Amino acid sequence: MQRIRHCQRVNALDPISLTEELVAFDTISCNTNRAMCDRIVSLLEPLGGVVRLQAQADAPEQVNLIARFGPEGAGGLALAGHTDTVPFDDSMRATNVPSREGAKLYGRGTCDMKGAIAAMLDATARIEHSRLKKPLWLLFTFQEEIGCLGAKHLVRAAPVPVEHCIIGEPTGLRPVTRHKGYVTAILKFHGRPCHSSDPDAGASAIHAASRAVDALVSLGEQWKAASAGQGSDLLPPWTTLNVGLFQGGAARNVVPEHAQLSLEIRPMPGLDSKQLLGEAEAVAREAAKSVRGVTLEFHVDDVDTPLDTPEDAEIVRWLIEATGNAASTVPFYTEGPTFQAMGASPCVCGPGEIAQAHRVDEWVELDALMAASDLYRDAISEFCT
Structure with missing residues (x-):
């Protein structure tokens, strides 16, 4: 059960319209x-924020938005989210033309995760910024959907010294402290081509x-068995x-010279991702050796590590109490x-459910956007004033 209270909406931006x-x-x-x-x-x-756009030198069309309210220095709270979406086409209901129906808002990104960004902006507008004793950061990134590229660039090029971080991915406003890592590798096999009528002359x-x-x-x-x-x-x-x-392969009557595999591993928290990759490489190389004349790259x-925020972290304890979840x-x-x-203590907590995202009819509840704005506003009050 969620115990989100609806605060007085002073200086509101309206998260639904936004x-x-x-x-x-x-x-x-x-x-x-x-x-x-830019918008x-x-x-x-x-509102008085110190705002800048951070672009990659080789891709200036992709930018991170970094905004600070309140004093400089360490500590405080970051509200974070990504600006990109998965693809859509005009045959879908979830496009960039949003539509309301009853208690739902349909459109690509409503749930994942422009709705959360709108709620964060609304919450920021509703805070009396003269009361901020610690910094409030807004971190809105590019290309999360294809590898968290914006967040990685931000941390490499312009890390912020923030203590607490709420990431607004859709969790039904349940505080999420753990998820698996994400590790990928490409395996390229190189053989020796020949006519398929004499396969022993080649290496497949x-x-x-x-x-x-x-x-x-x-x-x-x-x-799996070890777990x-x-x-x-x-x-x-x-x-x-x-x-x-x-x-792999070029034709059915040619012993193939090349083949390629794409490997994905999702490590449990607490495991060494590099060790797992080493085990995968070892068994793949041993298998490749069984075909004479084939080499493996x-x-x-x-190598993206798992999330494992302690449940006794201050941000987690506060979100548990604030949401009742x-x-x-x-x-x-x-x-x-x-x-x-970057040194932050992160917790994932945002409006909507992941089952509503990446769909042809992606949607979010209107009430969820309002509740998220109230929650983020209360978090700012708790950690920045």
Whole structure:
């Protein structure tokens, strides 16, 4: 049960209308988010915020928005979210043309997660900024959906010395403290091509890759068995392994020279991601050796650590009390570990449910947006005044 109280709405921006306005910006990850961030700047600067846009040198069309209210220095609270969305097309209900129906707002990004950003902006507008004794940060990032690229750039190039962080991914306003990591690798197998009528004259990259898949699947089963009986509220309660892409070959009458696998590992909190990658590489190399003449390149693509915020962290204890919801877990990845690497204590807590996101009819409840704004406003009062 949520114990969110509805505060007096002074200087409000209206999170529902603002969500509609933000959804109208087409910020699919491959598109620029600058126009949307420019609009947010125009809302924040009149409130007295110190606002800047941080772009990558090689991709100036993608920007992070970093805003501070209150004094300089360490501590305080960050409200964080990403500005990009997954793709959509005109055959869907969830496009960049939002629509209300009853108690729901439909549109791409309503749930994941422009609604949360609108609630954060509304909460910021409703605070008397002269009362801020610690800094309030707003951190709105680019390209979260394709690897948390904006958050990683922010932490590398302009980390902020914030103590507490709320990330507004859709959790039904339940405080989330734990989720698995996300590790990816590309395996490239190089063989020797020849006419398929005499296969022994060549070396099949696909045969080697197929044996590597079998070895990797077996390794995943070993990891699953090793987790048996340990108990966890993460679902499934073990480190998962998936070979999601298998490419190779040039023609059916040619022994294939090349093959490629895409590997994904989702490590449980507390496990060493690099060790897991080492185990995966070892079994893949051993399998590849069984096909004479084939070599393997193992390229690590991403190593994103799990989220594991202690439940006795101040931000978590406050969110549990404020929402009336126990700490929980989610099966998806967030920017939480990236901000944790910056020194912040992160907790994921936002309006809507993940089952409502990434759908052809993505939606969020209107009441959830209002409740989120009230929660974020109370968090600002708690940690910044």
